[in-house]
Amino acid sequence: MTCLDSLYPFLRPALFHLDAENAHRLAVRALAVHSTVRRGPVDTRLAQRLWSLDFPNPIGLAAGFDKNAECYRGALCLGFGFVEIGSVTPRPQSGNPRPRLFRLVADRAVINRMGFNNDGMEAVATRLATRERGAGIVGVNLGKNKETEDAAADYELGVAHLGPLADYLVINVSSPNTPGLRALQGKEKLAELIRRTRAARDALPKRPPLLLKIAPDLTEDDQRDIALVALDEGLDGLIISNTTIARPPLACSDLAKETGGLSGAPLLQPSTALLGRMYRLTEGRLPLIGVGGVASAADAYAKIRAGASLVQIYSAMVYEGPGLAARIIAGLGPLLSADGFARVTDAVGADHR
Template sequence: MFGAAFALARPLLHALNPEHAHELTLKALEVGIHPRAPAADDARLAIDLWGLRFCNPFGIAAGFDKDARVADAVLAMGFGYTEIGTVTPHPQAGNPRPRIFRLSRDKAMINRLGFNNAGHAAVHARLARRAEAVGIIGVNVGANRDAPDRASDYVEGLRCFNDVAAYLTINVSSPNTPHLRDLQTPARLDALLQGLLRARQELVAAGQPSRPIVVKLAPDIAEADLPAIVEVVLARRLDGIAVGNTTLSRTKLHDRERAHEAGGLSGRPLFHRSTVLLARVHQLARGAVPLIGIGGIDSPQTAIAKIEAGATLLQLYTGLVYEGPSLLPLMKRELVAYLQRTGCTRIADAVGRRATAWAAKSLDAV
């Protein structure tokens, strides 16, 4: 029913300013206007990771629900988890509007939001109110634009959300905060991770749980830097890597009217590069670090390709903008059919089975 309703509503939503359409979507979710998963997922879709059981590998990427307004609605739709944020210590308005642009011919978006969010205190309060509710919610933390010490902002985020998050993602890869990506350089990333791990040890010593820490990397990382970055993650025994964020690349876009807009590009054009990078990270990490595959997932085929390239979990956002909520049950059905067809008894059996082939491809799509 909701698939047909979305097909009817999509022209109206896409006639709106993208940010207004997004706010309308959030308000609908807040009042319960959304599809609900009809039954429990097939057991073969379950993922056991970090001491958590994900009922399926599909999650909503950070950026959709920045302030934890609709986390339970997202879970009720049948997602295996959701990641809220990016959240910074202090509230900030982000960049001037307009700051989101549709590239409909490419099934892509460009955003330059700039970490607009309500800040730690407000988002923590929302999550604390659902403390007894079920479902896996990760929190994506970032740094304020004007922070004198951005590394401290990430540590503050870990300390703030450790008691309410299932896991934490360290977002050092957004292109919309000036110089933020400098924190991805091996030396600075190593220093940042050491500070985070020390803070986590202190929290555990004080009686709090030890939450998994994931670092989110950009798809624009220079090939020469990738081995050193992965080695830092391995050396610090981080819990996961998310590959990747939006890209600054504008190659091979058809919708040239909006292609010049500043910001990060997401959606279908990101699929190839982010999947090749995912496979290369999988190989460099030797399967020792779980990976979250992000970028251009808008069909069962793209979801399966991410898993075969090395992803244990998946995240999507822009694909939903264009394909609607019926995409999720379709991907679940086709993933079960894929497992049956390939003789895999669980998703873990399929992770990385084509990583070598993907890693050998050029980062730039042909």
């Protein structure tokens, strides 16, 4: 257990008295100076090679936590197998007016309407330029600026500037907090966007894998179209899924009225169901990253069995603390053994066999 882990039960009440966004900034700053590498047994059953990258375990930190590449080193020290920064837009932008981040404590959920607030690609590129390759897998999640009309142009810029510094790249067209962004998931617009972004990626000396992050609020036709486009246009993988604009019954009914994307425990079931459908629609031919509502090893394992090669967490750390990743990783081995799997890769998509 690291110092951050042991202190969190005592710090959490104080953090929860702060505005949620201020508490998040404190967490980022704490991780930015956190350099204690977690020591413990390494379970080789959890390692896998994907996209020519060696993942020590399948648990990653989702985009949105470290928007500006400020604390990815500290996050990797917590035991994460990979970290995804962003979303990053070409130009800096302040995002939506505050307050824009809300804890739904009784629901173990979060609502955000941040609006791609970030320092911009130049600042992020400067920070990433100092990282040691081989010291941990870092992906970059790309977004568009709010006022940009030619969305693909922003993704092309992001690829050109950040692609050489990233282990993988993500096209994010699924945030509900940028007007018109989710409309890019339509078949024709998505195909054009992927073609242009992939062409920018292919122009790089070293071509990082290119993934697409999708929304959970998709019709069955949308799901089929995305699967078809992803396969036809040569995407390297999908991330399933972003936050939801749906509002299932929630205990925090007053905060449920806030606009924005809902994440945390209420997203686990619908995002995992969508993950399974996309695995079937892509016939298991694309690696999938499952994200949404994961708060335990059992949750992560459910994503893996549904078709996820990798799993990301974020919102649950608000409630469970910085030691959550290590606890999930420790819990996966016994679950594999119980089902008779020798390696985590054997369990991917097991629910469909």
